[in-house]
Amino acid sequence: MRALTLVLILSLVALSPVAAAAQAPTADDAAALRREIEQLQKQLESVTDRLKRLEAQPPAPSPGAPPPTAQQPAPQPGISPLDIARPRQPFGLYQQRGAGQLLFDIGIAGDFVGNLTGRNIEKAGGGSFPGQENRFFPREIELSLFGQIDPYASAVVRIEAGEEQRASDVTVKLAEAYLTLLTLPFGTQLRMGQMRNRFGWSNEVHEHDLPWVDRPNVMRNFLGDEGLQEKGFEATFVPDLPFYVEALGGVFNGDNDTAFGRSSLENPLFTGRVRTFLELGTDHALQLGMSVASGQTSEDRPSTILGWEGRYKYRPDGWLHPLVTVTGEALYSIRQFNVGADTNGDGVLDTFERRNKNRWGWYLGGEIQPWRLVAGGVRYDWSQYPQNPGMEWAVEPYISFWPSEFLRFRLAYKHTERTTQTREAFNLNGGSARTVDELLFQASFILGAHPAHPF
Amino acid sequence: MRTALIVFAAALAVVGPLHAPAVAKDKIRVVTTIPDLKALTDEVGGDLVDVESLARGTQNAHELEIRPSLMLKLRRADLLIENGLELDSWAEVAVQGANNPKIIRGAPGRIDASRGIQVLDVPAARVDRSMGDVHPLGNPHYSLDPGQAPIITQNIVDGLARLAPDERAAFEKNRQAFLARLNEAMARWAQTLEPVKGAKVVVYHPQWIYVLNRFGLVQAATLEDRPGIPASPAHLTRIIRQMKEERIKVLIVEPWNDVKLATRVADEAGAKAVVLASMVGGVKGTDSYIAALDHNVNALAQALR
Numbered sequence: 001m002r003a004l005t006l007v008l009i010l011s012l013v014a015l016s017p018v019a020a021a022a023q024a025p026t027a028d029d030a031a032a033l034r035r036e037i038e039q040l041q042k043q044l045e046s047v048t049d050r051l052k053r054l055e056a057q058p059p060a061p062s063p064g065a066p067p068p069t070a071q072q073p074a075p076q077p078g079i080s081p082l083d084i085a086r087p088r089q090p091f092g093l094y095q096q097r098g099a100g101q102l103l104f105d106i107g108i109a110g111d112f113v114g115n116l117t118g119r120n121i122e123k124a125g126g127g128s129f130p131g132q133e134n135r136f137f138p139r140e141i142e143l144s145l146f147g148q149i150d151p152y153a154s155a156v157v158r159i160e161a162g163e164e165q166r167a168s169d170v171t172v173k174l175a176e177a178y179l180t181l182l183t184l185p186f187g188t189q190l191r192m193g194q195m196r197n198r199f200g201w202s203n204e205v206h207e208h209d210l211p212w213v214d215r216p217n218v219m220r221n222f223l224g225d226e227g228l229q230e231k232g233f234e235a236t237f238v239p240d241l242p243f244y245v246e247a248l249g250g251v252f253n254g255d256n257d258t259a260f261g262r263s264s265l266e267n268p269l270f271t272g273r274v275r276t277f278l279e280l281g282t283d284h285a286l287q288l289g290m291s292v293a294s295g296q297t298s299e300d301r302p303s304t305i306l307g308w309e310g311r312y313k314y315r316p317d318g319w320l321h322p323l324v325t326v327t328g329e330a331l332y333s334i335r336q337f338n339v340g341a342d343t344n345g346d347g348v349l350d351t352f353e354r355r356n357k358n359r360w361g362w363y364l365g366g367e368i369q370p371w372r373l374v375a376g377g378v379r380y381d382w383s384q385y386p387q388n389p390g391m392e393w394a395v396e397p398y399i400s401f402w403p404s405e406f407l408r409f410r411l412a413y414k415h416t417e418r419t420t421q422t423r424e425a426f427n428l429n430g431g432s433a434r435t436v437d438e439l440l441f442q443a444s445f446i447l448g449a450h451p452a453h454p455f
Numbered sequence: 456m457r458t459a460l461i462v463f464a465a466a467l468a469v470v471g472p473l474h475a476p477a478v479a480k481d482k483i484r485v486v487t488t489i490p491d492l493k494a495l496t497d498e499v500g501g502d503l504v505d506v507e508s509l510a511r512g513t514q515n516a517h518e519l520e521i522r523p524s525l526m527l528k529l530r531r532a533d534l535l536i537e538n539g540l541e542l543d544s545w546a547e548v549a550v551q552g553a554n555n556p557k558i559i560r561g562a563p564g565r566i567d568a569s570r571g572i573q574v575l576d577v578p579a580a581r582v583d584r585s586m587g588d589v590h591p592l593g594n595p596h597y598s599l600d601p602g603q604a605p606i607i608t609q610n611i612v613d614g615l616a617r618l619a620p621d622e623r624a625a626f627e628k629n630r631q632a633f634l635a636r637l638n639e640a641m642a643r644w645a646q647t648l649e650p651v652k653g654a655k656v657v658v659y660h661p662q663w664i665y666v667l668n669r670f671g672l673v674q675a676a677t678l679e680d681r682p683g684i685p686a687s688p689a690h691l692t693r694i695i696r697q698m699k700e701e702r703i704k705v706l707i708v709e710p711w712n713d714v715k716l717a718t719r720v721a722d723e724a725g726a727k728a729v730v731l732a733s734m735v736g737g738v739k740g741t742d743s744y745i746a747a748l749d750h751n752v753n754a755l756a757q758a759l760r
Contacts, residue, residue, distance in 0.1 A: 148560055148561070151560075151561035151562065154551070182551070182556060183556035183562075184556070187530065187554045187555065189551075236554060238526065238530050238552075238554040240530060240531060243527070244524060244526060244527040244530075246523070246526075246552070275523070277522065277523035277524055277527075279524045285524070287523065315520065317513055318513040318710055318711045319711075320515050320518065320711065322520075372685070373685070404584075404683070405518075405588065405683065406584060447584075451547070451548050452519070452544070452545035452547075453520075454548060454552065455520060455522045455523060
């Protein structure tokens with residue numbers, strides 16, 4: 001410490017005469033300084049004049065200097081399976097973005113629905129939202145997080161809250177969480193996690209994005225109120241052909257207890273879908289597809305559902321919305337059941353017989369949107385029940401109103417008729433719940449990011 | 456089941472040939488999100504590229520319907536050139552459905568044409584949807600401003616040269632030739648608009664600010680209440696009053712917007728609604744970059760006189 005102080009004092013002593021000399025201005029120095037200031041003033045005037053001239057006329061385009069290329073991704077060699085397997089550091093990406101910027105998008109969609117119907121329908125739970133008749137409730141408040149994980153994969157996480165039972169607390173659950181590997185060879189992608197299956201057109205559409213207040217009857221009867229949502233793997237293949245075809249194959253647990261319910265990869269649920277697309281000129285477009293889901297029920301019996309879908313849109317050139325949209329799907333269920341019989345009359349089922357039940361149903365919906373803010377349409381449902389005998393049909397006219405792209409209100413009337421052999425509850429009270437009239441209403445909003453809707 | 460599969464396969468076999476486009480195998484297959492970028496890529500790439508655009512000139516580039524036909528174009532692309540600044544973020548959905556690793560975000564076959572652009576209308580404060588469909592990164596409608604063409608084409612040359620390094624000189628030569636023609640046209644346009652310099656105009660959607668600034672014209676108001684939000688009657692009344700008071704002669708409207716409403720407002724205010732090509736191909740006879748600007752400059756000059 002003492003040595004350091006000594007060095008400091010010596011330095012000050014040595015430098016002080018130099019500093020003193022510098023601080024003593026002479027007449028020559030002052031003149032030089034004045035000349036320098038005058039020169040700088042002239043330069044400033046010249047630059048100002050030039051700037052004024054440039055501002056006075058529109059600048060002509062010129063090749064100019066190339067823009068900075070530092071941020072441009074460097075050429076990469078082809079991606080090999082080894083690249084995909086190599087561990088990476090996704091969080092390192094944060095360093096390359098500014099503070100306060102997220103690495104993914106966040107969006108919230110809110111969907112509130114309500115319905116008014118008869119007391120007898122409420123008692124029997126026979127409405128479009130069973131157990132929620134004559135109520136207005138949050139059906140789906142969805143928090144979506146989506147973005148790239150790294151250059152090779154993307155991810156989506158959706159957390160849903162909603163009132164599932166009458167006047168109960170809101171339930172929060174994981175609706176979807178999956179990652180997609182984007183750089184696999186031969187035009188394939190692999191999605192893994194929990195997802196809404198791409199089975200038919202409407203199954204993968206979330207409640208707030210549906211073009212109707214409720215899911216079509218056939219989809220609810222065959223796949224449950226929430227549709228087919230499974231945990232597993234789904235691969236898509238888009239071959240390099242002159243026309244569009246997407247082939248999809250999946251392996252899942254089979255947790256859907258309406259249609260399957262085996263819940264094991266030992267006897268998994270297999271899914272498949274093929275879809276194509278026809279563009280008839282610039283205004284007309286048609287998408288066609290066929291799906292299959294084949295697994296086992298909780299009784300270890302085979303269950304297969306086949307699906308066919310079609311969607312047509314007429315969108316006059318330059319329109320911001322389609323004028324006419326027609327959507328239809330048909331499902332055919334091939335399912336085996338254990339049917340027990342009490343042969344000796346002791347009240348205990350002692351023989352079981354395997355019985356096949358083949359059921360089907362379909363819907364067809366048409367919508368006209370003459371103005372950007374308003375659309376009206378009607379949907380017709382016809383469906384058998386996969387387990388119970390009987391069938392139901394329904395007709396649902398509706399009108400939608402969008403004050404803006406992010407806010408929508410919808411009003412619908414639905415008339416349903418069921419045959420006498422259906423669920424016992426519908427036969428209560430002299431079968432009064434077999435004919436249902438409902439007034440449905442819906443309010444939906446989007447906050448923040450929301451990905452564009454596919455066709 | 457078997458019958459259904461056979462019917463489906465047969466349908467595909469019949470339909471397939473209807474779609475088959477002619478694609479030259481040795482060319483770089485480029486897809487752009489908007490036709491302005493296609494036009495510029497055509498100029499730069501010349502015979503070495505085969506370019507398609509996802510959007511047409513008559514469409515609203517903010518919200519394109521994601522048809523599988525877009526995915527088909529992207530499935531076969533070597534390069535995707537996007538406008539960026541969140542104008543064409545819909546393209547991401549199409550890219551994900553195309554299963555083409557060459558053009559996913561971060562891949563060498565993905566170009567953001569906005570790199571290096573001095574973006575206007577960048578919000579200085581917090582933005583939310585109460586302000587309408589605002590672009591948080593700034594106004595993304597820079598592509599039809601001739602002053603930005605050197606930067607955009609440089610980005611295109613860089614992207615093409617990444618895929619075909621040996622052709623960089625050819626791309627650069629094409630670019631220089633195009634910019635020379637654009638320079639000539641620029642002098643012509645500046646001369647045409649010189650007499651109306653400083654004139655105020657009303658625009659339907661705020662997508663003309665780059666071009667207006669370039670030629671010394673002033674955007675006085677927008678017909679949309681806020682970006683993407685249809686105008687309320689009160690707002691229309693205000694606009695008509697303002698146009699009368701400030702003697703504004705022109706209301707610029709995009710081909711995809713409500714031309715009838717714009718015409719009604721302009722008539723009411725004693726002005727003229729002018730449909731400009733918001734993108735290349737937006738109106739008849741605007742199938743190239745210079746042709747689109749020729750149309751816009753001439754239409755504006757005529758209406759403002």
